[in-house]
Structures are given as C-alpha cells and as structure tokens.
Amino acid sequence: GRRLPVPLFPGFDTLATLSHIMSTGFDYSWFILTKKIIQKEFALSGSEQNPDLTGKSWRQVLGRATSGIPGPVKAFMEKGEDFIVEANLSKLVAQMNGLAGEPLLDVAQVEREIRARDMQLDNPFSKDAQITALRGARAYLGDRLIRTAKPHKMLDPANGPLIAVRLNILTRKTLGGLQTDLDSHVLDAAGEPVPGLYAAGEVAGFGGGGVHGYAALEGTFLGGCIFSGRSAGRAATKAVG
Numbered sequence: 001g002r003r004l005p006v007p008l009f010p011g012f013d014t015l016a017t018l019s020h021i022m023s024t025g026f027d028y029s030w031f032i033l034t035k036k037i038i039q040k041e042f043a044l045s046g047s048e049q050n051p052d053l054t055g056k057s058w059r060q061v062l063g064r065a066t067s068g069i070p071g072p073v074k075a076f077m078e079k080g081e082d083f084i085v086e087a088n089l090s091k092l093v094a095q096m097n098g099l100a101g102e103p104l105l106d107v108a109q110v111e112r113e114i115r116a117r118d119m120q121l122d123n124p125f126s127k128d129a130q131i132t133a134l135r136g137a138r139a140y141l142g143d144r145l146i147r148t149a150k151p152h153k154m155l156d157p158a159n160g161p162l163i164a165v166r167l168n169i170l171t172r173k174t175l176g177g178l179q180t181d182l183d184s185h186v187l188d189a190a191g192e193p194v195p196g197l198y199a200a201g202e203v204a205g206f207g208g209g210g211v212h213g214y215a216a217l218e219g220t221f222l223g224g225c226i227f228s229g230r231s232a233g234r235a236a237t238k239a240v241g
C-alpha cells in the first residue's frame, strides 16, 4: 500500500524498480490511476501509435488523444483479469485484496498515500517528485497533447472511476548476446577477438552491445545497433585492406 520510492516511477529506472519490487517478496505491483489518466496514458503506448506516426498522419495521432478511452484499453478495463474499476477507494482496495487472495492492503494506508499526493497538486512548487515530473513532461507540447494527463486529484470523483491494474513482471528482453570489443569484433571465452567474426545490433547484446549502458533504456536501441554496424563495417573493411 505504499508508493514506490523516488525515483522509481513508471518510465524512470525500470531495473531499479524491478529490484525494489522483488525485494518486497512479491513479483507484482499495482498501478492506481483514474479514468482521465488511463484514457490518455494507456492510449498511446508502444507500437499502438506507430501507424499514425509512420503514416505521418497528425490528424490520426491527435484523434487518439481526443477520442476518449480507446477500444482495446476499454476492453481491458471491462474484461482484463488484472484490471479493477470502482467508483470509490474502499471498494477498489477490497477488490485488489480479493485478486491477491489475501488482505495485504490496508485501505487507510492506501488512502493516506493518495491523499498526500493529491494535496501536493495545490502547491505550484510541489515537493512530490512525480508531480514535478508530470508538470515537466507537460511543458513539452507533444506530451501535453497526447501523452500525459493533466495532473488532477485522484480521489476527486469527477476524475473517476478509480482503476487498479496489477502489473506482473515478465521477461521481455534477455539483454544477452555475443561479447564484442569497440570494433564490433566478437570475443571468445578468453576475451580474445575471433578472427574475421563481427557482430552488430541486437545479436551483440541489447542495442548493439550495450553502448548506452546496462539500464536498457527504452528508445536507445536503434542508435547503438546502427553505430555498432558502422564500427563492424569499418573494422572489417580495414581488416581486408
């Protein structure tokens, strides 16, 4: 029933968030959000928006932002086994406990956390780091229009209903691959280059051999893949004279 510690918010340091969640002894966490958040922030995630962008249709992109809860998200709200929708917090928490199979969450504790967060909305110089980040995101017009809901009080029924989503941890990337040096030369078990063998892109480890570090930050993969391909090409060309 506690918020994740700063700065383990969605979209920040995913690996640190995973370590924290696993340290609780449970392999899932809960999102608590409102209808206003889900319609904007679940609507435009991942590949769902790609046809709009790749088709260069700004009208379609903006249409998604204004057309309410998109069909697939609505279907999850109605049928998803990890989605709970309730008008008030006590019913929401009761259902969350029901889904967990044991009364792990104390409604008074959850309410304290949300109220403390909501109160910070009255403060333009909020010390709540997540609210500050939301305001920062909305300073960028693109996020303001289609990605980040206007900060609002979650316990105000006008913003409801409340929604809880149980987030189960799953493995999406292994982050493994062939070990390479800075010339994209594949290294053997002893750390020595294998003559004539190069690896670039995902096969060399995530995002081209982890050139952006090991936090696997979303959106930083293609650059490393292309860069490691260039290194491999240059080194191979040099090797053959």
Ligand SMILES: Cc1cc2nc3c(=O)[nH]c(=O)nc-3n(C[C@H](O)[C@H](O)[C@H](O)COP(=O)(O)OP(=O)(O)OC[C@H]3O[C@@H](n4cnc5c(N)ncnc54)[C@H](O)[C@@H]3O)c2cc1C
Pocket: 047, 200, 201, 202, 203, 207, 218, 219, 220, 221, 222, 223, 225
């Ligand atoms: C859903 C999704 C969203 C993503 N979003 C982003 C993003 O926003 N920003 C970002 O930077 N990165 C993103 N990535 C990661 C990025 O797309 C990949 O890191 C990058 O495309 C990998 O390029 P690659 O050339 O190394 O490998 P791939 O693009 O996987 O190319 C490997 C190729 O090898 C072919 N192949 C496999 N086996 C054989 C075989 N035996 N013989 C011949 N060919 C074979 C495959 O068909 C494929 O074409 C995303 C990935 C996914 C899956």
